[in-house]
Amino acid sequence: xxxxxxxxxxxxxxxxxxxxxxxxxxxxxxxxxxxxxxxxxxxxxxxxxxxx
Numbered sequence: 001x002x003x004x005x006x007x008x009x010x011x012x013x014x015x016x017x018x019x020x021x022x023x024x025x026x027x028x029x030x031x032x033x034x035x036x037x038x039x040x041x042x043x044x045x046x047x048x049x050x051x052x
Contacts, residue, residue, distance in 0.1 A: 002052035005045065009033070014052050021049060 003021045004014045013028045015021025025045045029036045 003046075003049040004052040005048045006050070007032075018046055018049075022046065 002014060002016050003018070004012050005021065005025050006012050007028065009032060011028065011032070013021070013024045015024050022042050022045050025040075026037075029040070
């Protein structure tokens with residue numbers, strides 16, 4: 001089941017699997033929030049996820 005994370009910047013990041021979601025959130029952080037790179041664990045990202 002697809003999941004999503006709603007970033008405080010207004011973007012919604014989605015993934016079909018947990019792995020894809022984490023990869024997409026990390027890519028979003030790299031692109032839009034480089035100061036946050038490396039500050040969130042996989043578990044923290046998944047804790048923020050909602051069903052899409």
